Amino acid sequence: MNNDQKLPGNKRRELILQWLKEAETPITGSDLAEKTDVSRQVIVQDVSLLKAKNEPIMATSQGYLLVREHSGQALHQQVVACSHSPQQTREELYLIVDHGVTVKDVRIEHPVYGDLTASIMVSNRNEVDQFVAKIQQTNAAYLSQLTDGTHLHTLEADTEDKLTAACSALGRAGILIDM
Numbered sequence: 001m002n003n004d005q006k007l008p009g010n011k012r013r014e015l016i017l018q019w020l021k022e023a024e025t026p027i028t029g030s031d032l033a034e035k036t037d038v039s040r041q042v043i044v045q046d047v048s049l050l051k052a053k054n055e056p057i058m059a060t061s062q063g064y065l066l067v068r069e070h071s072g073q074a075l076h077q078q079v080v081a082c083s084h085s086p087q088q089t090r091e092e093l094y095l096i097v098d099h100g101v102t103v104k105d106v107r108i109e110h111p112v113y114g115d116l117t118a119s120i121m122v123s124n125r126n127e128v129d130q131f132v133a134k135i136q137q138t139n140a141a142y143l144s145q146l147t148d149g150t151h152l153h154t155l156e157a158d159t160e161d162k163l164t165a166a167c168s169a170l171g172r173a174g175i176l177i178d179m
Contacts, residue, residue, distance in 0.1 A: 012036050013046050017055060017066075026063030026121075060121040061131040077104075077156050078163045081177040082170065083149045086142050089135075092175050093120075093128040099166040100157055107152040108143045118143055120153075150177070 007015070016032055029047075033040045047064060051057055056067035084092055096103050102123040110116050122128050135142060144151040157163050170176035 006038070007036060009046065009049075012038065012042075013050055016043070016046055017050060020057060020064060020066040023065065026060050026065040028063035031063070058119050058121065060119050061134050062121070062127060065121070075156050075158060076160050076163055077154060078167070080153050080155060080167060080170065082144075082151055082153060082175050083177050084144075084175045085149060086145055088175065089142060089144075090128060090132050091173065092170065093122055093131070094125060095169040095173060095175070096153070096155060096166045097122060097124050097128060099169065100159075100162045101166045102156045104154040104156050106143050107154075108147045108150070110146055116143060116146075 015036065019027060019032070019035070029040045029043045032043045032046075036043070047057055047059070058065055058067050082092060093103060103120045105117050105119050105121075107115060107117045120131060122131050134140075155163055155166060157166070167176060171178075
């Protein structure tokens with residue numbers, strides 16, 4: 001699209017929503033910006049407006065995705081408490097995803113802001129590597145660094161056995177905090 005053919009905001013947001021509904025994997029803000037010939041900041045604003053209209057869009061380290069109702073087998077969730085150094089983050093996430101478990105988020109209790117939650121949504125080693133690389137490329141801090149390594153994760157799997165196995169692996173590695 002050239003500047004003479006820019007989409008009006010409402011049409012652009014309709015397209016963004018359509019693309020997210022059709023996507024099997026997250027779409028980056030940069031990809032959406034390129035497809036619509038606007039800046040990434042415009043996409044961030046568009047997504048915020050869509051979220052304000054209760055569209056179930058989640059920002060992850062891999063990009064935006066539409067949260068869908070899970071069809072088929074019910075998913076099991078568990079919140080676990082962990083503690084480790086920033087250098088052990090990849091190991092921690094690998095231990096979880098290697099058992100067929102998705103790490104949905106990370107949560108900490110900040111002394112000023114209270115509970116802070118960030119979406120992670122990693123389910124395999126490739127997604128873990130992308131997440132860690134993005135932290136390193138942006139020179140961002142892990143949320144757990146604000147609490148000396150202590151944090152919570154919401155884990156999700158299609159069986160309780162997978163959650164149990166992941167927790168056992170975290171325990172053996174000295175990462176899991178007994179609750």
